[in-house]
Structure formats: C-alpha cells, structure tokens
Amino acid sequence: MSASNKSLVFVSEDLVFNLSNENVSYIFRVSPEGILEHIHFGGAIAPTHGLAAGPRREFRCTVLEFQGIKNYSLDDTPQEYPLFGTSDTRQPALHVVNSDGNSTNTFLYKSHEVVLDKPLLNGLPSARGNTLGNKGGDQKSNDSETLLLTLVDQTSELEVTLRYTIYADHDVIARSATIRNCGSKEVLLHNALSSSLDLPQSEYELVHLRGSWSREFEQERMDVPHGRFVIDSTRGTSSNAHNPFLAVLSRGADERKGDVYGTALMYSGNFAISVEKNEFESVRVSAGINPFNFQWRLQPEEEFVTPESLQVFSSEGLSGMSHVWHGFVNGMISPPQFDGVPRPTYLNSWEAAYFDVSHDVVLGLADKAKSLGVEMLVLDDGWFAGRDDDTSSLGDWFSDPKKFPNGVEETARLVKQKGLKFGLWFEPEMVNKESQLYRDHPDWLIHVPNRTLSTGRYQHTLDLSRTEVVDYLYARLDSFLSSGLIDYVKWDMNRVMTEVGSAGLPAERQLEVPHRYMLGLYSLVERITTKHPSVLFENCASGGNRFDLGMLRYMSQGWVSDMCDPIGRLSIINGASLLFPLSTLASYIGPVPNHQNGRQTSVKMRTEVGFFASARGLSLNEEDLNASEDEIKDAIKLYKASAQDMVDGDFSRIKYQDNEVCWQLISKDGRRVYVGYYHILSAPNLPYRRAKLVGLDSSAQYKLEHGNQVFGGDALMTLGIDLPYVDAMQHQDDTDYTNHLEKGDFTSRLIVLERT
Numbered sequence: 001m002s003a004s005n006k007s008l009v010f011v012s013e014d015l016v017f018n019l020s021n022e023n024v025s026y027i028f029r030v031s032p033e034g035i036l037e038h039i040h041f042g043g044a045i046a047p048t049h050g051l052a053a054g055p056r057r058e059f060r061c062t063v064l065e066f067q068g069i070k071n072y073s074l075d076d077t078p079q080e081y082p083l084f085g086t087s088d089t090r091q092p093a094l095h096v097v098n099s100d101g102n103s104t105n106t107f108l109y110k111s112h113e114v115v116l117d118k119p120l121l122n123g124l125p126s127a128r129g130n131t132l133g134n135k136g137g138d139q140k141s142n143d144s145e146t147l148l149l150t151l152v153d154q155t156s157e158l159e160v161t162l163r164y165t166i167y168a169d170h171d172v173i174a175r176s177a178t179i180r181n182c183g184s185k186e187v188l189l190h191n192a193l194s195s196s197l198d199l200p201q202s203e204y205e206l207v208h209l210r211g212s213w214s215r216e217f218e219q220e221r222m223d224v225p226h227g228r229f230v231i232d233s234t235r236g237t238s239s240n241a242h243n244p245f246l247a248v249l250s251r252g253a254d255e256r257k258g259d260v261y262g263t264a265l266m267y268s269g270n271f272a273i274s275v276e277k278n279e280f281e282s283v284r285v286s287a288g289i290n291p292f293n294f295q296w297r298l299q300p301e302e303e304f305v306t307p308e309s310l311q312v313f314s315s316e317g318l319s320g321m322s323h324v325w326h327g328f329v330n331g332m333i334s335p336p337q338f339d340g341v342p343r344p345t346y347l348n349s350w351e352a353a354y355f356d357v358s359h360d361v362v363l364g365l366a367d368k369a370k371s372l373g374v375e376m377l378v379l380d381d382g383w384f385a386g387r388d389d390d391t392s393s394l395g396d397w398f399s400d401p402k403k404f405p406n407g408v409e410e411t412a413r414l415v416k417q418k419g420l421k422f423g424l425w426f427e428p429e430m431v432n433k434e435s436q437l438y439r440d441h442p443d444w445l446i447h448v449p450n451r452t453l454s455t456g457r458y459q460h461t462l463d464l465s466r467t468e469v470v471d472y473l474y475a476r477l478d479s480f481l482s483s484g485l486i487d488y489v490k491w492d493m494n495r496v497m498t499e500v501g502s503a504g505l506p507a508e509r510q511l512e513v514p515h516r517y518m519l520g521l522y523s524l525v526e527r528i529t530t531k532h533p534s535v536l537f538e539n540c541a542s543g544g545n546r547f548d549l550g551m552l553r554y555m556s557q558g559w560v561s562d563m564c565d566p567i568g569r570l571s572i573i574n575g576a577s578l579l580f581p582l583s584t585l586a587s588y589i590g591p592v593p594n595h596q597n598g599r600q601t602s603v604k605m606r607t608e609v610g611f612f613a614s615a616r617g618l619s620l621n622e623e624d625l626n627a628s629e630d631e632i633k634d635a636i637k638l639y640k641a642s643a644q645d646m647v648d649g650d651f652s653r654i655k656y657q658d659n660e661v662c663w664q665l666i667s668k669d670g671r672r673v674y675v676g677y678y679h680i681l682s683a684p685n686l687p688y689r690r691a692k693l694v695g696l697d698s699s700a701q702y703k704l705e706h707g708n709q710v711f712g713g714d715a716l717m718t719l720g721i722d723l724p725y726v727d728a729m730q731h732q733d734d735t736d737y738t739n740h741l742e743k744g745d746f747t748s749r750l751i752v753l754e755r756t
C-alpha cells in the first residue's frame, strides 16, 4: 500500500466538494441557501469535469417549499445532513429540542477546512488516517484527507461540524459529527446520527446480518421497501440480533457484479441503521446511536461527538465490497502492532474442562498441548475466587486459592517454562450478586432503584459510566497483565442490559447511561491495551454478541460464535466475511457430539472449516485429544504452516448454497491458493460441479500441493476447478486431485495450489 501524492479533497469556488481517489468519488455542494446537497457517491468523477446530474429544482406537485423558495423542497432534495421540520419529512440526521421547547432547526453552511490525515475522535474508537498508525511515521502523508465542514443554526446557536475522511488506498468514506452548543441555554439531543446518505432513485435490495446466540451473522436479503426498514439494538451491546452493518445493492447484484453501498458503525452499543424509501423513490441510509431511549443534555459550550460511520462503495458486487472492508479493517482499524502478525495455535480449557480447572489440570493440558505442537495454553472461565459454576464470583478478579494455591501467575510461569504462551479469560464488565465486589459496592451495577432486576446467566452489568468502576477494573486487570506472564486475554461479556440506570447520575441524565457506559468501556479498553500493547486481546460476548468495528479498534480478533459445530459455522463465517477479514476471526476444533447442537462430525471436517480464521486451536479434553492424536497433530501442523496467510491473505466467497459451500484464500504474495469445499448432506450420483476461482494471476500456472496436476490461472478462473463428489460405487482410484468425498454427511476437502 503506498501513499498517494495526489490531493484527495477538492473544493471549487462555488463550494462543490469533491472527495475522490482513483476508484470512488463522494460529491456534494452548498446550495445558494446554504443547504448541503448530496450529489454523488460511487465511481470516480474528476473534480474538473462537469457534473451531468445533481439535485433538481423543477415543478412537482409537492406542497412543501423550503423557506417559501419556489420549487425547492427538501423532501425532494438529496442532502448531507437533513433536519426535521423545514420541508423534509424523512428521517433526520439530528433531532434537538431547543431551549425554547421546539425542535425546528436549519443548519446552513458556515465554513470549511481540509486537513491532511484524520483527527481521531475524542473518547470513541475511530479509524486511523494513515497506514503507519501507532507504528509511528509521517503523519503528514496523503494516505487520507479530512474535510471539516461547519454548519450553524442561527436561531438556536447550535453548530455542527461534519467530518469526512477519504483515503487514497481504500474506497471508504469515514464520517462523524460534532454538535456544539454555542448558545447560553441547555438543549436536549434526542437523535444525533453519524451519517445520512441519500442514494439516487433506482431499484435496490439490501443485505444485513441477523442472528442470535450460536447462529450469528446470517445474511438476510430483501427488496428495499417503501417506508423505513430498521436494524437496531436496544440491548446495550451492538448485539448478535443485528450487526451494525448494512449494504444497499443495485437490484440483482451478486458476489461479483453490481453496485454496493456498505455502511458500518464503529460503535458497540445501542445503534440503528435505517433505509427509508419515500414516494419519490429516494433512498436514505441513516446510521448512528439508536434514538430510542436516548437523550443527551448539552450544556452551553459543551459538545457531543457521534460515533464514526464508515461508508464503502464497490461496483464489483458483494465480494468487491468485502475486499474493501477487509483491507480497511486490517490497515486502518485493528491494532497496528498485530497487523500481519500470525496468531499462535492454542488449546483452550473451556470445552475441555469447563469450570473444573486447577493448577494441575492446566499443567496437564499444557503438556498435552506441547506434545501436539500447539503454541499457547488458554485458561478460560473458572480460575478466580470461588468460581465453581456460573452463579458466583464475577467481579472478584483474584486467583482461586483452592484451585491455584500459588496464584494463576505461578501456573502461567510453569506453562511458559514449557515453551508455550499463556492466555487468560476475564469478564470484566460483569458482577454476580454472589461476590465480594457486590457486597462491597451494591450500587456499582447498572440498575433502577426499587425494581427487581432481571438476571442473565445469574449476572449483572457493572456500571461503567462511573469512573471509579472503570478504575477498579483497570487496576485488577493491570495487576495480572503487569506480571508479564500473560500473552493473550479473552475479554468476555455474557449478558445484555436491562433496568438501565446509574446511581452515579441525576434523574435527568438517566437516558445517557447506555452511551456513557460505552464511553467508560472504551476508556477502559483503551487504557489497558495501550499499557500492554504486546498482549493479544480477543473480543468475545457469548460469541458474537458484540462483534463490531468499535471493539476491533482495540482487540485484534474476536470469538465469532460459540457455535463450534462446523456445519453451524459455515453460515456464520460466510456472513461475517461480508465485513470482517479472516485476521479478526478465531475458531477452535471442539468436541463431538458438539456441545451446542449435538452433531457428530469428523476431525477433518472440523479442521477444514476452522481453517478459515486467523486464531485457530482446540478445545478438547485429554481423552478426546488422545483419541485423535495423529489427526490433531496434522491439523496443528496445517494451521501453523498457513498462519501467515490467514492474517494477510485475500479471502473470497466462491459458492454458498444449501448443501455446499466453497471459499478461497490467496496468500499475500499470490503463491498459495487454499480452496475449502464443504458438502453438507450426502447424496449419490450428483451432477459434476465446478467452482470458478477468483483473483489469480491469469498468466501463471498453479500446481496441486498433493498431486501432479498443473492448471492455468486463466483456466481456474474461467473454466473453474472440478469439485469433489461422492462416488457411490467407490471404485475409482484416489490419485485424482478431486478425490472422492467420503460417503456420509458432513464432508470436506481442502485443496492447496501453489503458483509455479
């Protein structure tokens, strides 16, 4: 990736703003009245070229004319920052109750400024502006440029600064807004979104990721309906029900072709993304903090910063969009110290021993891990004071003296002496009532006084809107990490919020709690990850209940789902890969029958589905490990040999149908191509099928790693590769690369090709 020397933001004398890199342009203008009118987001248009189309002002039987201006209706005008109450009846970007009690505002252009690079957001996660990130380097590079544009409402004396960052090497526009109270009285924010995008009239579909525990990231696709379609969270986490991501597609777009507009929020709390189509077929995509149950009191001279919203455009279908997201997440969001760094294979204690962990159990697992070639031992839940099951002890982050008489640190030291890395599980944000922490600080949990609190897994959420709670958690975590013995932290979070209230805030600020919680959480993870930059953090929330770009800013990878059955995982990885690169995904080979759905699958199938992730390992007890020792050793060997490619290779979805799935990964240097093929239910005598690979060098030849066949890159992409099939008679020899799938359900084949 190289920094461009060209400017990225162009402003004409008549205030047309053109943000362009080689592939995309984002264009808007200031109207004579001062309204920001959106013109284009899509393929690149040179700033010196005339625009063939833009907002129109022609007679239409609309009755609303903004400020009485003939034929100028905001309801019919694409805008950058739409407001309520002055002739636009659609979803506004901002809804404020002014000090005189009304909610009518008109924000007009005041000034603008273009800065090199990208100012970080205060207290919130945001994408970096240059590729060097925390590795240091020239902050004045042209990797990105940011337009800061200020609008003002003269009557209420509110100002809004909109931030737009465009990147030279990523087809992404990063947006956020700062609302400033320049008046002398308090105002109430009821809705303060991060981005609003008006798309040109056309036929659109949308795709989003819905789910639940153990079945996260299912893709749902539909026509954009008239009215408003909303995905959101009210749970205090971004949630597994809807990931804070949505893409609008030109009708019929598929993996390889069609226009795709993706929006994702760098936010981990209550969010809403809506798509609204009005009577003129205008389509508005709005994204930000969920306005439901949100209110923020903005005092004179205070400002409110919205989370960052990221917008991607690709004309090359869903895969084109995913490639943009993958490059951007790796280069601009994930912690830079782990960018391109292979992750260690691991053995995790959870499905091996659940709460029955102890010094001896851990050392036994460590010996086994070592003998299998595994590189890290992870001690999951159950190691801290009194934690024998899930009813107690969250909050008491001290080693259990019964299970670890000399402390977990001593166990870690001995594990490391064996030449393994050591990882430790925490669930910092939670507390059980059965804990010393709760007895000492009964008001430290999120609660509403005089109400019986709902529980989730017997636990409650600590009130991270309070600095003393954040400080306590920081001190406890820091005391373990400062030992220098912990290489990896799994940061879990296993319930969502109910009865939301804080003893630390007055009555009139109770609706601020969910966002203040997020600010507290971000400050905690920012502090602890900055103090311990060499510790690899994994984000987990019962799997994917808070798997979002906000958390990925601090934690390089995530436990994408508790679903470890490979068949259950196929749709999860397929969906998650719309947005997230493999570098961010963790997986392990779990036990059979699978603990989530009872399915029985081979070690081979489990290995080959788990293959497409960066952090790969095992969670099996000694008996299971012994029973499949050779196969597991091979799996670990495979994982170690491909570890580099999983963090910087290029992943593509090739096929996803009811009964079969095919994925592909090309190593960064283009020398290795991994093709994973998964066949779910067995059937004899199926038609022969092929999969067309993508992104290969058409002039190169590729040789099978195990076999002699050589194929041209052009042939693999245009003719395709034969897919393995079930040979009902099983009479052919197995020298052919396709081999035959074993008879039976749940079979797979990993094909590795090497460029010659």
Ligand code: DGJ
Pocket: 350, 380, 381, 425, 492, 494, 540, 541, 542, 543, 559, 561, 562
């Ligand atoms: C939920 C996680 O998703 C699991 O992997 C495991 O860490 C448990 N919590 C431990 O309680």
